[in-house]
Amino acid sequence: MSLEPLFEGQIPLDTYGDMGFRIANRRVEGSVIMTPAGVFRWTASSFDTFGKASLEPLISHAARIEVLLFGCGPAFIRMPKSIGEYLLEAGLRYDVMDTGAACRTYNVLVSDRRRVAAALIAI
Secondary structure, X not given: OOOOOOEEOOOOEEEEEOOEEEEOOEEEEOEEEEEOOEEEEEOOOOHXXXXXXXXXHHHHOXXXXXXXXXXXXXXXXXXXXXXXXXXXXXXXXXXXXXHHHHHHHHHHHHHOOOOEEEEEOOO
């Protein structure tokens, strides 16, 4: 995964759906990781399709993240135990919800000027 952000800074999501997102009036296909440092492409299409290495944008910005949200797709599923433990070891507390709920929660927290990150699986 490239660590070059698609966008810099913490910005809200405009919309989600149709297997992507609209961020800052730009369509981004596929899943994304949004951090206080910027927005990154993410190769995940489900919790079964990513590994620890793909979470590097979260791990490298962990000190700047107050809240981490995982949008797990169209319906809630549990985080794989090994990934959850990896995030906790890196100092990241997280919450898992369906992608729609994660997008809405992310926008509320951004508007409250919280240091929020989100790993969002496209739906």
